[in-house]
Amino acid sequence: MSAPFSSTDAIAIAIMGSGGAGAITAGGLLLEAAGRVGWQGLMTRSVGPQIRGGEALAMVRLATSPVSAHGDRFHILLALDWENAERFVDEVPLDADSLIISDPAAGDPPATLRASGARLLPLPLDRLAESVPEGRANIVALGVLARLLALPLESLETVVVRALARKGVNAAYLRQTLAVGHDAAAGCNGFQRPLPPVSGDSGRWLLTGNEAAALGALRGGVRFAAVYPITPATDLAEWLAPRLEQVGGHLIQAEDEIAALNMALGASYGGVPALTSTSGPGLALMTETLGLAVAAEIPVVVVNVMRGGPSTGIPTKSEQSDLNIALYGLHGDAPHLVLAPTSVSDCLFTTQWAVQLAETLQCPAIVLSDQFLGQTQVACEPPPAAKPTASTRVIASVGGERYHRYALTPSGVSPMAIPGVPGRQYTADGLEHNPHGTPSSRAADHQAQLDKRRDKLLRYDYGAAWAEVEGEGEIAVLTWGSAAGPVREAAARARAQGLAVKAIALRLLAPAQPARLATLLSGVRRVLVVEQSHSQQFLGYLRAHYALPADILILNQPGPLPIRPAGVLAQLSQWK
Amino acid sequence: MSAPFSSTDAIAIAIMGSGGAGAITAGGLLLEAAGRVGWQGLMTRSVGPQIRGGEALAMVRLATSPVSAHGDRFHILLALDWENAERFVDEVPLDADSLIISDPAAGDPPATLRASGARLLPLPLDRLAESVPEGRANIVALGVLARLLALPLESLETVVVRALARKGVNAAYLRQTLAVGHDAAAGCNGFQRPLPPVSGDSGRWLLTGNEAAALGALRGGVRFAAVYPITPATDLAEWLAPRLEQVGGHLIQAEDEIAALNMALGASYGGVPALTSTSGPGLALMTETLGLAVAAEIPVVVVNVMRGGPSTGIPTKSEQSDLNIALYGLHGDAPHLVLAPTSVSDCLFTTQWAVQLAETLQCPAIVLSDQFLGQTQVACEPPPAAKPTASTRVIASVGGERYHRYALTPSGVSPMAIPGVPGRQYTADGLEHNPHGTPSSRAADHQAQLDKRRDKLLRYDYGAAWAEVEGEGEIAVLTWGSAAGPVREAAARARAQGLAVKAIALRLLAPAQPARLATLLSGVRRVLVVEQSHSQQFLGYLRAHYALPADILILNQPGPLPIRPAGVLAQLSQWK
Amino acid sequence: MKRMSKPEILHFSHAAKDYKSDVKPIWCPGCGHFGVQAALFRALAQLDLPPEQVAVISGIGCSSRLPAYTECYGFHGIHGRALPLATGLKLARPELTVIVASGDGDALSIGGNHFLHACRRDVDLTCIVMDNAVYGMTKGQPSPTTAPDWNSKIAPGGAGFNPLQPLAVALAAGASFIARGFSGDPNGIAHLLVEAIRHPGFALVQVLSPCVTYRPEEKAWKQEVHAAGPEPTADPAEAARRLFADDGLSTGIFYRGRPAPHAATTRPVSRDLTTIEAAFAL
Amino acid sequence: MKRMSKPEILHFSHAAKDYKSDVKPIWCPGCGHFGVQAALFRALAQLDLPPEQVAVISGIGCSSRLPAYTECYGFHGIHGRALPLATGLKLARPELTVIVASGDGDALSIGGNHFLHACRRDVDLTCIVMDNAVYGMTKGQPSPTTAPDWNSKIAPGGAGFNPLQPLAVALAAGASFIARGFSGDPNGIAHLLVEAIRHPGFALVQVLSPCVTYRPEEKAWKQEVHAAGPEPTADPAEAARRLFADDGLSTGIFYRGRPAPHAATTRPVSRDLTTIEAAFAL
Ligand SMILES: Cc1ncc(C[n+]2csc(CCOP(=O)(O)OP(=O)(O)O)c2C)c(N)n1
Ligand SMILES: Cc1ncc(C[n+]2csc(CCOP(=O)(O)OP(=O)(O)O)c2C)c(N)n1
Ligand code: SF4
Ligand code: SF4
Ligand SMILES: [Mg+2]
């Protein structure tokens, strides 16, 4: 479940180019080829505002151990050209130890990049490409990188040929193009950044967080989905659609997000575990219906892949700023579940768990993923195999005595009848009701049902999965979601520097677990809170629901730039 | 602005009856007649589930000083019949000092009421009514109450005749019916609860909080409204519709709440201050559009009249459970204004202030009223006359140089161009943008605009109106909205018992004012938090944004029953 | 997809009263919605559908209170969203009979988008719109079917907007069964509902259902309604001709077309999860 | 109501280029929306409307990016909600020319309810729906106007639902001006827009606007579009006949009816606030 910190041997490579140059393609192939030799890593893409074909940047990080965040700087920036490079300079921090590879024919790197002091390795990428029929500079570049990283060329050949040959490119030419690049970099001693080969079991999975979340949903038993497209959540649904059909389920594109969630609710009311996926603006449209799911006690899962806000904001960039709406965005007193994956691959486990919790507790669950987690592709160890878990919903079976859908039980959960079962007919209702389900505005019924809906969440034992904890010490870092990646890495570095640090990433955000956190924080005297939101939403949440030591530091920043390990480490170092 | 605590001379009367008995009519006429002789008071209605004509209960409280809450118990319960009385017993606490008036022909009071030990005054209301042509028992009852309260009969005659004569009832008969009741109670010495006459300026206004809010909106300059009907906010719009037309404005009923808020936003973008009113489910539908108002910086006011939640909940009953969604229900980091009236009549000031703040700060403002504040009718001192205040929006005038709609200014507020003004064309946008307004996903632009939108709210000086404070002491009660009424009254009683208590009702909930509250709390060692929500939403908000003393008590309860002064006092007494 | 299968039941006839629950309606005495309730029970009895195989889904409004008054499975959802709830249920559980109970405000105002798309999708649902040209539950505001000059508190002198013709809109949007009834004639509605439920696509049944409290003048509908005339047509252009000339008070089946290609059916499992997961392995 | 009055301007002619801003479109090269942009500029120039008297309001989508590319006042709102934004603006500021720029997803999927009610209300707006039968901005999902068998990632093999006929729906819902153009013919669209803007009620102009990236086959529209034929009719039944027989690729004005009674006008002040407040005094 837990993805350990990125090892310090990690190498970060940025590939940049204008529309059509193939930077993203190259980045993806590099990651895949690296995965095939047992390396692990991730790739995040960044693109310009054009709908299609604009400038693009692939950010790849590779290591021999799991990678769950970007690092502080890039070791290699490979520019296919310098058009619109200015757009990306913020995203590609370099230093004097970095290497810039570019074609001298494309001109000099922009001054902002040169100011980093990075060394320059000029290579005639275009001319080299032209030396091979159908040759392309991005493939030459991959050959170059293979040499510098000590990545076996065969691995690259396999993935490049498989990916591009089906687009009609001649396989032999592709191999030749790679070789040209590989050869051209042969003399570049001193520029190499080899990663050691991985031995032993090197089976790797290649997937994005959105795919992982969708798979988690399938494993959890989801067999119905209704969605409305929205960046950066659409690809989750696009992966799910054909697979749901294959397992006998169904995905429907609804007319809007309100319809999507209501359709999911209808299916779940009918006994079929259901899901929708969306992002901030869509989640905002769903909160009324989420309240219905709370009051009528219908399980449903909403995967919300966060992007920059407020409003339409920055749709293609990551941010952790939907925490508030996920926790508090329902009107009335409406207890529900909020969970957050702590890494790209953890999207699988967390979404599966969310389905199981929603089904068990007859309650909506929101999974807070984000653009980084959702759209970053990782090469990682295969997640533990898990049989698809059956829905754990408590069902009312056929029976004669009067059925009370909202009966008050010790656990707070009452057996739910599924249409089709004789003798169990009832009306699910968002109006306050008595245990039978008949609308009631009496104080006693309101209090009893409010208690029931709260208590079923509070009495449930969530076990250790509620948070991911690494290390021990008087200093704790509290974080969540994609910020957990850089925190994990910073904590490991701090430990290496002799600072005992406990890194805690909450996976279960609601209901809050004050007793559990108190246990984790016993002996902790100082807390650093790390989150990617402008208004310190996570800090506010912690203050509202948990007892924290007096000595608190906060590191928060909005998107689109990621939190980097060095930033976290700098805060921790104040306590050295 | 501040409505002082209810004087201890207050008399509480409940009038109850089945469908068509006229209990609510009688309650309203009693309050109006009392107001005409200078008394103050309030009336809240409670009805059964039937759409029309079901059983009803009027709860009236009268005093010679302002009344802003219901008391601990009722002095008089007048039952026109006992049908469905069980429905209302929770809402009408009685004690041995109470008086039950009912017609012996209607049978005995239910056991639950008799258990209170209240004295019984049997009066043949129906027979008395039959003694007059067109006579009705509820009017007889008013005659009885006039005698017991020492309310001059002429005052009742005036209001009863004015109200019912236009429905075709003979005025002479009405007077006769009142007299019959008045006479019948003549011998009831020992049952009297006279209020002393009020001398001096006794001009009174009779209005509900929803009417007061609508008037505040007009005073603040609102000239456009778009609404979708929802209980208990509909009557705000119904009062506003004809009056907006009279002042040259316009109200439109939209197809749904999303359309309503977007229409208001369109009008405001066009330079016309605009409002919508709704309740929980409608507010949930509006949060996406509220985010647009934040990002595009368009002023707009949403009056949210809270009802029991979650989901459809208890539409006709009061609760303070939309605090979370109002504060945190927008996706992304979306700073906005949230205000709450502290009494029925304060709905006027607070809504007017909300309009002015929204216009000044180019930001949406949510006014959190509730069913109690909105639908309770008060007889009160006329609010200070105020000239309609012009909109205080900073407008961009005609000009030649390039216009930056979202320019970074010291105050954070940038001049807004109004369509029609030449040379100032711009595109309002919910996408993140640079100062000019052009969409941008750059980190620096995002940070700058997030800072701007936060800082304009933080830098503004809200003055003393941000909270309503009464008293001094080491104990403070922190509350908001309609809970302020019983808190005020309990604090006054505590003071009378020698306990120094400071009562603080926050009128401005967002942005939080930690420095101001710290000043108010300096010297305070204990805090009691009072709110009408099941999940302690206000306490969570306080903990998240304010520094509080360690010694905190919380008194929270969901609707539909009101918080009563005795409940607050019982908590305070623990600190005696 | 995990779902219940239609149980083997011993055949027995259901009577209308078997579909009535013991919850007392909150409706005003004389409300048109009582007629719809009675008609629904008769139609279900005539079709002899086991109550547990029927789901009645609604939004919010006086009309939308219907589910709890039936002995079927019910879902009283939120305002305007009954159709997507019902669509999700039907797609997940195609063997159930799914009926939507709605009002002119619920279906045509806040729910208008779902109405449009339910017509277009033509999923096998029966949608009853109890049309009283007013918001009853919120005490008398104009709805999309209200005349422009109807005076109300919120729109003094009238809202000024032309009423929507729900049947014409439904036809244009793709609904494959379109009918209108009058709540004063429960047998007539029962007949329409039987046909609507039997129809394998989206079936719209508008019922003129007077709100005696806020639109007492609608009691006159009893005198004004009249039969639509010729037999239902299967030709959309002909149906359009009739509906564009229609006075809004004629009853009967206007259109019964071929349902659209889409049908809610259970798909067989064609691949197991392990095979699906294998594609992630490098 | 406080509002700007139309300023006395020295009369001068505007050229199409006067309506173009310096913001560079994010559209793909060859996108149909460029043609709509050009047509709008020509129509505004032909009507000689001062740019500051025109407001272009949109939702979200490639098509909805139009406002910032004009030199008019603009509002790029949220997905699906351009029509209510525009309605509020027009009611509050009747003297402005208000134009809505939308797409098939924006106007007909998430925005369907507002579309329905904008038609019904018939407020004086011009609504351009750039229809490419796809969600361009989110990279290629089916929209309400997409054919049932169009294959896409989210609906492999096709979504299976019949496409919506926006013009027929608009007619049934009450729109008083209905036309269709093709983005490959900017002059043709400019003509339709001139008529639409002049029309005093709700004017719908659907523009077939190919998405060259996700629906490259739409480039064939150039060969397939054809003139609608006869003159516009003012008879809804006749318009219905035409639209129900229409192939979706004919261009021209289908319907120009009498706008509905409602008109956005400024009302005179008839009472001051003090008089209104006086009613509260006992
Ligand atoms: C989101 C939301 N908005 C508004 C309401 C208030 N509301 C309840 S019912 C209703 C109108 C019902 O009208 P209709 O569907 O015609 O039913 P009728 O009562 O006339 O049968 C409204 C506006 C609500 N419950 N939820
Ligand atoms: C509430 C919400 N849901 C979803 C989206 C994502 N989204 C943006 S544009 C769009 C579809 C646009 O399609 P269309 O209107 O046809 O415009 P086109 O890009 O094809 O011109 C969607 C679904 C969003 N921005 N907001
Ligand atoms: S208000 Fe009208 S629609 Fe509602 S129950 Fe009464 S009569 Fe029926
Ligand atoms: S994706 Fe399609 S609609 Fe969008 S800009 Fe490109 S061609 Fe135009
Ligand atoms: Mg109705």
Ligand SMILES: [Mg+2]
């Ligand atoms: Mg489109």
